[in-house]
Amino acid sequence: MSDDPRLDPVLARIDxxxxxxxxxxxxxxxxxxxxxxxxxxxxxxxxxxxxxxDLASMGFEAAKRPTTGHPMVTGHGGEGGRHxxxxxxYDVQPVDPLNLWxxxxxDPEVQxxxxxxxxxxxxxxxxxxxxxxxxxxxxAWKTVHGSLPSRLTIFFEGEEESGSPSLIxxxxxxxxxxxxxxALICDTGxxxxxxxxxxxxxxxxxxxxxxITGPDKDLHSGMYGGxxxxxxxxxxxxxxxxxxESGRITVPGFYDGVPEISDEMRAQWDGLGFNASAFLGDVGxxxxxxxxxxxxxxxxxxxxxxxxxxxxxxxxxxxxxxxxPSKASAKVSFRLVGTQDPLKIRESFRAMVREMxxxxxxxxxxxxxxxxxxxxxxxxxxxxxxxxxxxDEWPKEAAFIGSGGSIPVAGYFKTELGMDSMLIxxxxxxxxxHSPNEKYDLRSFHKxxxxxxxxxxxxxx
Amino acid sequence: MSDDPRLDPVLARIDxxxxxxxxxxxxxxxxxxxxxxxxxxxxxxxxxxxxxxDLASMGFEAAKRPTTGHPMVTGHGGEGGRHxxxxxxYDVQPVDPLNLWxxxxxDPEVQxxxxxxxxxxxxxxxxxxxxxxxxxxxxAWKTVHGSLPSRLTIFFEGEEESGSPSLIxxxxxxxxxxxxxxALICDTGxxxxxxxxxxxxxxxxxxxxxxITGPDKDLHSGMYGGxxxxxxxxxxxxxxxxxxESGRITVPGFYDGVPEISDEMRAQWDGLGFNASAFLGDVGxxxxxxxxxxxxxxxxxxxxxxxxxxxxxxxxxxxxxxxxPSKASAKVSFRLVGTQDPLKIRESFRAMVREMxxxxxxxxxxxxxxxxxxxxxxxxxxxxxxxxxxxDEWPKEAAFIGSGGSIPVAGYFKTELGMDSMLIxxxxxxxxxHSPNEKYDLRSFHKxxxxxxxxxxxxxx
Numbered sequence: 001m002s003d004d005p006r007l008d009p010v011l012a013r014i015d016x017x018x019x020x021x022x023x024x025x026x027x028x029x030x031x032x033x034x035x036x037x038x039x040x041x042x043x044x045x046x047x048x049x050x051x052x053x054d055l056a057s058m059g060f061e062a063a064k065r066p067t068t069g070h071p072m073v074t075g076h077g078g079e080g081g082r083h084x085x086x087x088x089x090y091d092v093q094p095v096d097p098l099n100l101w102x103x104x105x106x107d108p109e110v111q112x113x114x115x116x117x118x119x120x121x122x123x124x125x126x127x128x129x130x131x132x133x134x135x136x137x138x139x140a141w142k143t144v145h146g147s148l149p150s151r152l153t154i155f156f157e158g159e160e161e162s163g164s165p166s167l168i169x170x171x172x173x174x175x176x177x178x179x180x181x182x183a184l185i186c187d188t189g190x191x192x193x194x195x196x197x198x199x200x201x202x203x204x205x206x207x208x209x210x211x212i213t214g215p216d217k218d219l220h221s222g223m224y225g226g227x228x229x230x231x232x233x234x235x236x237x238x239x240x241x242x243x244x245e246s247g248r249i250t251v252p253g254f255y256d257g258v259p260e261i262s263d264e265m266r267a268q269w270d271g272l273g274f275n276a277s278a279f280l281g282d283v284g285x286x287x288x289x290x291x292x293x294x295x296x297x298x299x300x301x302x303x304x305x306x307x308x309x310x311x312x313x314x315x316x317x318x319x320x321x322x323x324x325p326s327k328a329s330a331k332v333s334f335r336l337v338g339t340q341d342p343l344k345i346r347e348s349f350r351a352m353v354r355e356m357x358x359x360x361x362x363x364x365x366x367x368x369x370x371x372x373x374x375x376x377x378x379x380x381x382x383x384x385x386x387x388x389x390x391x392d393e394w395p396k397e398a399a400f401i402g403s404g405g406s407i408p409v410a411g412y413f414k415t416e417l418g419m420d421s422m423l424i425x426x427x428x429x430x431x432x433x434h435s436p437n438e439k440y441d442l443r444s445f446h447k448x449x450x451x452x453x454x455x456x457x458x459x460x461x
Numbered sequence: 462m463s464d465d466p467r468l469d470p471v472l473a474r475i476d477x478x479x480x481x482x483x484x485x486x487x488x489x490x491x492x493x494x495x496x497x498x499x500x501x502x503x504x505x506x507x508x509x510x511x512x513x514x515d516l517a518s519m520g521f522e523a524a525k526r527p528t529t530g531h532p533m534v535t536g537h538g539g540e541g542g543r544h545x546x547x548x549x550x551y552d553v554q555p556v557d558p559l560n561l562w563x564x565x566x567x568d569p570e571v572q573x574x575x576x577x578x579x580x581x582x583x584x585x586x587x588x589x590x591x592x593x594x595x596x597x598x599x600x601a602w603k604t605v606h607g608s609l610p611s612r613l614t615i616f617f618e619g620e621e622e623s624g625s626p627s628l629i630x631x632x633x634x635x636x637x638x639x640x641x642x643x644a645l646i647c648d649t650g651x652x653x654x655x656x657x658x659x660x661x662x663x664x665x666x667x668x669x670x671x672x673i674t675g676p677d678k679d680l681h682s683g684m685y686g687g688x689x690x691x692x693x694x695x696x697x698x699x700x701x702x703x704x705x706e707s708g709r710i711t712v713p714g715f716y717d718g719v720p721e722i723s724d725e726m727r728a729q730w731d732g733l734g735f736n737a738s739a740f741l742g743d744v745g746x747x748x749x750x751x752x753x754x755x756x757x758x759x760x761x762x763x764x765x766x767x768x769x770x771x772x773x774x775x776x777x778x779x780x781x782x783x784x785x786p787s788k789a790s791a792k793v794s795f796r797l798v799g800t801q802d803p804l805k806i807r808e809s810f811r812a813m814v815r816e817m818x819x820x821x822x823x824x825x826x827x828x829x830x831x832x833x834x835x836x837x838x839x840x841x842x843x844x845x846x847x848x849x850x851x852x853d854e855w856p857k858e859a860a861f862i863g864s865g866g867s868i869p870v871a872g873y874f875k876t877e878l879g880m881d882s883m884l885i886x887x888x889x890x891x892x893x894x895h896s897p898n899e900k901y902d903l904r905s906f907h908k909x910x911x912x913x914x915x916x917x918x919x920x921x922x
Contacts, residue, residue, distance in 0.1 A: 036780030094782055097679075162780050203683065207781045216745030218558075220895040221768045222664065222866030225796050226760035227741065229750035232769035232791070233704065240701035243694065280688065284677030286821045289690035299687035307682045308693035309784050314771035315792060319497030319623050320668045320829035321555055322794055323770050323895050330693070331776060333783055335686050360747045368781035405683030434681040434784050 006145065007457045013140040014449050021136045021449065022110060022119065022442070024054070028090070028128050029108040029121040035070055035091035036162040044070045044158050047090045051156055058139050060154060065174075067166035070158035074177070077138070078148030081460040082382075085153040085180035085419070087409055088131025088187065089160035092123035093434045100436035110442060117442035126433035129440035130186040130425050131156060133448035137456060140449070149460040153180055157409070160187075163207060163369025164408055171416040179417045182382055184455075187407050189427035190444070191272065194395040196451065198387055199423040200376040201301060201402035202410055204336035206345055207309075207368030210238070210353060211329035214361045218314075219324040229361055231328040232313045238356050239330060242306050247291040249306045249334075251349050257339035261302045269297050272399060282430065301402025305335040331368070335404065342370035371408025377420040382459060386422060389454040393447055426451070467606065468918045474601040475910050482597045482910065483571060483580065483903070485515070489551070489589050490569040490582040496531055496552035497623040505531045505619050508551045512617055519600050521615060526635075528627035531619035535638070538599070539609030542921040543843075546614040546641035546880070548870055549592025549648060550621035553584035554895045561897035571903060578903035587894035590901035591647040591886050592617060594909030601914060610921040614641055618870070621648075624668060624830025625869055632877040640878045643843055645916075648868050650888035651905070652733065655856040657912065659848055660884040661837040662762060662863035663871055665797035667806055668770075668829030671699070671814060672790035675822045679775075680785040690822055692789040693774045699817050700791060703767050708752040710767045710795075712810050718800035722763050730758050733860060743891065762863025766796040792829070796865060803831035832869025838881040843920060847883060850915040854908055887912070 014021075033047035034040040048064045048071045055062035060075035070091065095105040103109065108121030119129060134154075141149055155178060159166055171178060191197040214231035215224070244250050261269075276296035280286055290299035299305075313328025315321035334349075336342055350365050357363045376383070378400060390398035403423070410421040426448035432438045475482075494508035495501040509525045509532045516523035521536035531552065556566040564570065569582030580590060595615075602610055616639060620627055632639060652658040675692035676685070705711050722730075737757035741747055751760035760766075774789025776782035795810075797803055811826050818824045837844070839861060851859035864884070871882040887909035893899045 036782060037778065094776070094778060094780075096776070096778065161782075205683070205783070207783075209781070214746065217893070218896045219744060220866065221766075221770060221794060222666070222796060222864070223890065223894075224744065224761065225768045225794075225865060226751040226764055226766040227737075227749050227757045228744060228746055229748065230769050232700065232772050233750075236697045236700035236769070236772075239693065239697035276688075280821075283680055283685065283689060284821075285675065285689055287690065287819060288688050289694075289819075290687040296688045300685065303687055305682075305687040307686045307783075307785055308691055308697070308775065309682060309782060310775035310777045310786070311693050311697075311789065312773050312777040314769065315555070315557070316771045316773040316777075317498065317555060317557065319555075320670070320792055320794075321497060321622075321770060321895065322666070322668075322768075324768055325771070328772065331781055333682060333686075333781075335683060358748060358750075360741075360745070403683070404686060405681065429684065432678070433684075434782065435679045 004457045004461055006149070007454060009144045010140050010453045011450055013144050014136065014453060017140060018446055021132070022445070025119065025129055025132045025445065026108045028132065029123055030106055032106045032122070033091050033158065034094050035159050036094055044091055048073050048158055051090055054135065055154060058142050065170070067170055069166040072158065072170055073154070073156040075154035078150055078152045081150030082182065083151040083153070083180040084459065085155055085178060085183045086134050087155050087157070087183055087185045088134065089127045089157040090131065091158045091161050092128070093126070093161050095122050095436070097436065102437055118439040119442060119445060120437065120439045122438055124438050124440035125427045125431035126438065127160070127187050129445055130427065130448070133426060133445060134184070134186055134452050136449040137452035140453060141456065149456045153178060164371070167409060167412055168416060171412055175417055179419055182380070183413045183419050183421040185407060185410055185421050185423045186425045188403055188405070188423045188425035189429065191399050191401050193428065196390040196394045196398040197401045198383060198390070198398060199403045200378050200400045202374040202407050202423065203304070203404055204340065204342055204371045204373040204408060204411065206334040206336060206342040206370045208332045208346065208349060209329060209366040209368060210332065211327055211364045212357065212361055213327050215324065215326050218326050221322040221324040224324050228324055229358055230324055231361060232325060234357060234361050235311070235313065235328040235330055238353055239308060241356065247289065249304065251345060251352055253348050254304065254345060257341065258304055259338040261298065268400070279429070300404035302337055304337050304340060307333050307335070309333055337373045340373065342372055346370060369408070372411050374407070374410040374414070374421070376410070376422065380420060383422060385458045386424065386455050389458040390424065390451055393451045393454055424451070424455070465918045465922055467610070468914065470605045471601050471914045472911055474605050475597065475914060478601060479907055482593070483906070486580065486590055486593045486906065487569045489593065490584055491567055493567045494552050494619065495555050496620050497555055502531070505552055509534050509619055512551055515596065516615060519603050526631070528631055530627040533619065533631055534615070534617040536615035539611055539613045542611030543643065544612040544614070544641040545920065546616055546639060546644045547595050548616050548618070548644055548646045549595065550588045550618040551592065552619045552622050553589070554587070554622050556583050556897070558897065563898055579900040580903060580906060581898065581900045583899050585899050585901035586888045586892035587899065588621070588648045590906055591888065591909070594887060594906060595645070595647055595913050597910040598913035598917060601910070602917065610917045614639060625832070628870060628873055629877060632873055636878055640880055643841070644874045644880050644882040646868060646871055646882050646884045647886045649864055649866070649884045649886035650890065652860050652862050654889065657851040657855045657859040658862045659844060659851070659859060660864045661839050661861045663835040663868050663884065664765070664865055665801065665803055665832045665834040665869060665872065667795040667797060667803040667831045669793045669807065669810060670790060670827040670829060671793065672788055672825045673818065673822055674788050676785065676787050679787050682783040682785040685785050689785055690819055691785055692822060693786060695818060695822050696772070696774065696789040696791055699814055700769060702817065708750065710765065712806060712813055714809050715765065715806060718802065719765055720799040722759065729861070740890070761865035763798055765798050765801060768794050770794055798834045801834065803833055807831060830869070833872045835868070835871040835875065835882070837883065841881060844883060846919045847885065847916050850919040851885065851912055854912045854915055885912070885916070
C-alpha cells in the first residue's frame with residue numbers, strides 16, 4: 001500500500017493491462033522508422049501517425065508537427081499541478097549488419113531467456129519501449145481516474161538517431177507551448193538489474209564524416225602503386241594521430257572545459273560497486289582503452305572520447321582487388337563533457353585534419369550533429385521526490401549516476417527553453433541498443449510503467 | 462612489303478577480318494567471368510567453354526582443364542620450328558563501384574572517342590582483348606596458309622585476378638605438356654601511344670587481408686566509448702605505421718633483395734621521355750607518393766610498394782550511427798622487385814602487425830597470393846627478333862621497359878618449368894583496367910593482332 005490513495009488502483013490497472021500494453025508496443029516496433037536513411041522516410045511518418053492516434057485515443061490533444069526533416073509529435077492533456085513535459089524519440093537506428101539478427105528486427109516478439117522475458121526488436125529499448133512506459137502510465141491513470149494527475153505535455157522526436165537537426169528550430173518556434181516546469185526524459189538506463197537511476201551527467205556528441213580524395217578515379221595498384229598517393233594511407237595517418245600513447249585525444253584545445261569530478265561524486269561512484277572487469281568482460285574485452293590513470297566509470301561517464309564509428313575505402317567485397325582507391329572516408333564522433341564547446345572542437349578538428357592532408361589530396365567534411373554535455377539541476381526537490389518514488393518500486397535505492405551516451409535534448413531544453421530535465425529510464429547495459437538483436441526486458445517495461453505512475457503521483461501530490 | 466612472303470597475305474586477311482574479330486571479342490566480353498567472387502563461378506566456366514570452342518574451330522586440340530579452382534584452357538596446334546607457349550587470362554576484375562560505369566560493364570560496345578575508336582567493357586584490355594590479339598593472329602595465319610607457323614601451345618588461366626591459386630599445381634602436374642622453348646605473355650602495355658614495348662622487369666605481388674576484432678559485438682559508442690578498444694583505431698595505427706616519413710616501408714627485412722637499377726638501365730629509361738607530371742596529372746595528382754629521391758619511373762617499375770586496396774569497419778551507410786564496431790579489416794598488398802621473398806615478407810608483416818595489436822584485441826590474416834618479381838632473359842635472341850618485328854608494325858622503335866603490375870605467371874614459368882617468358886602487350890595507361898569504364902583501343906586490338914602475326918613470322922623464319 002502506498003501513502004497516496006490514488007496510486008494503488010493505477011498500479012493494479014497497469015498489472016492487469018500488461019498484455020495489451022505489450023501488444024501496443026509491438027505494433028509500434030513493427031514500423032521501421034529508421035531516421036538516418038532516407039529510404040525509410042515514409043515509415044518514420046507512419047510511426048508519428050501511430051503515436052498521434054494513440055495519444056488522441058487517451059484524450060490528449062495530439063498532433064504531428066512538420067519540420068524540414070522528420071515530424072515531431074506533440075500532445076497536451078491534464079491540468080493543474082506541476083506542468084511536466086515528457087520527451088522520447090520514436091525513430092530507431094539502422095539494423096545492419098542484418099545477417100547477425102536472429103529474427104527480423106521489425107517483427108518483434110516476447111522471448112523467454114535465462115534472465116527472464118524480453119521484448120526483442122529494433123527500438124525495443126531505444127527508445128520506443130521506453131517512451132511507451134510513460135504513455136502506458138498515463139493511459140492507466142486516465143482509465144482509473146478519468147483524468148491525468150497534472151498538466152502534461154508529450155513531445156516525441158523522430159530524428160534523435162540522426163543528430164536532431166530540426167530540434168532547435170522547433171523548440172524556438174514553439175517555445176511557449178513546450179516550456180514546462182520540468183522535463184522528464186526517458187532514454188537512459190537502470191544502474192543495474194535492481195537499482196534504478198536518475199542520470200545527472202550526460203555526455204555531448206559531435207559527429208564528423210571526413211572523406212579523403214587522392215587520385216580522381218580508382219587506379220590499378222600495379223600501374224600507379226608507389227607513385228600515386230593512396231587516400232587510405234592518408235586517412236589512416238589522420239585517424240592514428242587522434243589519440244596519443246596515453247589514450248589522450250590530440251585535437252588542439254580539446255580538453256578546454258573538461259572538469260575533474262568532485263571528491264564527493266567520486267566517493268558516491270566508488271560506492272556503487274561497479275564491476276569494471278565484468279563490464280568489459282561482457283563484450284570480450286579486459287583492458288580499459290581510455291586515458292591512463294582514469295577509472296572505467298570515469299572513462300564512460302566523465303571523460304570525453306574520440307571514436308571511429310565507421311570507415312570505408314577501396315574494394316571491400318569478397319576476395320581481392322588490386323585497386324588504388326580514389327576515396328576513403330571515416331565517420332568520427334566525439335563524446336563531450338563539462339563545458340566543452342562542440343563547435344569549437346569541430347573547427348579545431350577540421351583544421352588539424354586539413355593540416356595532415358598532402359598537397360594534392362583533398363578533404364571534405366560533413367557534420368552530423370553537435371550537442372554539448374549536460375549537468376542536471378539536482379538541487380530541484382523534484383529529483384529527491386522522484387528518487388524516492390523509484391526506490392519504492394525497485395529492490396534497491398535509486399542512484400544519481402552519469403551516462404556515457406549523449407542526449408542533447410536535455411541541453412537544448414535548458415539553453416532554448418530555460419527548462420531543467422530529469423532523466424529516468426529503464427534500459428539495461430545488455431539491451432544491445434544500436435546492435436543486432438536489441439531487446440528490452442519485459443520487467444523494465446512493466447516496472448517502468450509502474451515507476452512513472454509512482455513519479456506522477458509523487459510530483460502531483 | 463615485308464621480307465617474309467608468308468606475312469603480307471596474313472596481314473591483309475587480318476585487316477579484312479577486323480569487324481568479325483571485334484564481334485568475337487564482344488561475345489567473350491559479354492561473359493561476366495569475375496574470378497574473385499564465387500557468385501560468378503558459372504560465368505567463369507562459360508568463358509572457358511567459349512574459348513575451348515573457339516580454339517577447336519581453328520583446329521587446335523583444345524580442352525577445359527579442371528583445377529581445384531577455376532578451369533584452365535589449353536590448346537595445341539601447329540608443328541615444327543620454335544615451340545611457343547602463349548599465355549593470357551580470361552577472368553576479369555569485379556566491376557564495383559557499378560554506379561560509376563556509364564554503361565553495363567558486360568554489354569561491350571565500340572565507341573568513338575576523341576582519341577579514336579575504343580572497345581568499352583570489363584576485360585576489354587585486361588585481359589580478354591589482349592589474349593584475343595594472339596588468337597586472331599593464329600586464325601588469320603591458319604585461314605591463309607592452312608596451318609600455323611610453328612608448334613604452338615595456348616594456355617589460358619581463369620584465376621589471374623584472384624591470385625592464381627591453382628597455377629603452380631597445374632604447371633607441376635602438366636609440366637611436360639606445357640614446357641615450350643619460350644613463353645609469350647600478353648598482359649602488358651605499350652610504352653606510349655606510338656611506342657610498343659617488351660616488358661623485361663615485372664613486380665611481384667603479395668596480398669594480405671587483416672581483420673582486427675575488438676569487442677565481441679558492435680557496441681553503442683556512448684555506453685562503451687572511452688572504455689572499450691575500437692578496432693578501427695587499432696587498424697589505423699597499424700596501417701599508419703607501414704610507411705615512414707620518407708615513404709619507405711617499415712616491415713622489417715622488407716628491402717632485402719631490392720636491387721638498384723643499373724646505370725645503363727637508368728640511362729635507357731631517361732631516354733624514353735617519360736612525362737611524370739602528365740602521368741600523375743592524368744589522375745588528378747601532382748606529388749609523387751613514393752620514396753624520397755626516386756624518379757616516378759623507378760617508383761612504378763623498380764621499387765617495391767605497400768598499398769591499401771580496401772578498408773572497412775563499422776557503419777558505412779548513409780548518415781551516422783554511433784556504433785563502436787566489433788571488427789575492422791583492410792586489404793593490403795605489396796609490389797615486390799628483384800629477389801624479395803614474398804613468403805618471408807608475409808611472415809615479417811604478420812609478426813609486425815601482431816606486435817601492434819593490443820592485449821585484448823585479436824587479428825586474423827588471410828593471404829591472397831604471393832608471387833615474386835621477374836627479370837627477363839633479354840640475352841635470348843628472340844627478344845631482339847621480336848623487338849624488330851614490333852618496330853616494323855608501330856610508328857616508333859620498340860623499347861625494353863619495366864612494369865609496375867604483377868604477372869606472377871612469368872616467375873612460375875621459370876621456377877616450375879625452367880621456361881623463359883617474353884611479355885608483349887598493347888594496353889595503354891588510360892585503359893582504366895580494374896576501374897569503371899575499362900576500354901581497349903580498337904587500334905591496340907588491330908595492330909596487336911598484326912604485331913603477333915609479324916612476331917610469329919619472325920620467330921618461325
